Amino acid sequence: MSTMTFLDLQLTLRIALAVLFIGAGIAHFLPSVQRTMSAMIPPRIRRAGLASPINLVIFTGVCEILGGLGLLFPPTAFAAGLALVVFLAAVFPANAYAAGHRKRFGRIAIPLVPRLVAQLVLMALIVLAVV
Template sequence: MPAETLAVIITVLRIVIAVVFIGMGVNHFVPRSARTMAAMIPPWLRPDGRVTPLTLVYITGVCEIAGGLGLLFPPTRVIAGVALVVFLACVFPANAYASTRRDRFGSLAIPFIPRLLAQIALAALVLAATFL
């Protein structure tokens, strides 16, 4: 594959991933979505009351938006990409918790193994978009 073609593919991948993270981050500020995401935080991960689950949802939304934007700018690309991979690992417990409660979270309760595989694939794509 010619280098120019690979460069275009990586640029498109980077833009798509950035848009996905920015969009997911913005969704954290939609009231209904934010409430649902707050409910997905397992009780054992909830802070001691100083920070509410909803506040955690807002913080993670800001992280996703910042990470997505950071992927688009060469000076911040590496730190943003690494931070997004760490972010994906940090939010996985909430997704795992939701995966066992389909009656409560409906289609957001993606079964554990497919969710884990998707999370790993997304992390790999983020790394590819960061370092290639």
């Protein structure tokens, strides 16, 4: 009976994270998800006028899909992992905004502290998968 090596663990983790990010990214193209996610964009980001909320949701979906695919290709896995960690930090304000408006967003408005812990754990798993 063989034991799993660290490299095996990394590969398994990269595949699992890729499935997670690709699936989440694809969901960004569903109209109901787009409506909900665009509503989660904090007002100060909306006022900055960088892009329409729907376009930001589509952009983040593309980022997740590309990041997930990048995890699967060894030459790009490290860069993709780094990009996904930055991505998770960049989208956290939308999650924090939703957490502060539970009546508006319902069950997707995960309370702030558990959401922050989950984001940090996910970031750590990405780093573990690519270093």
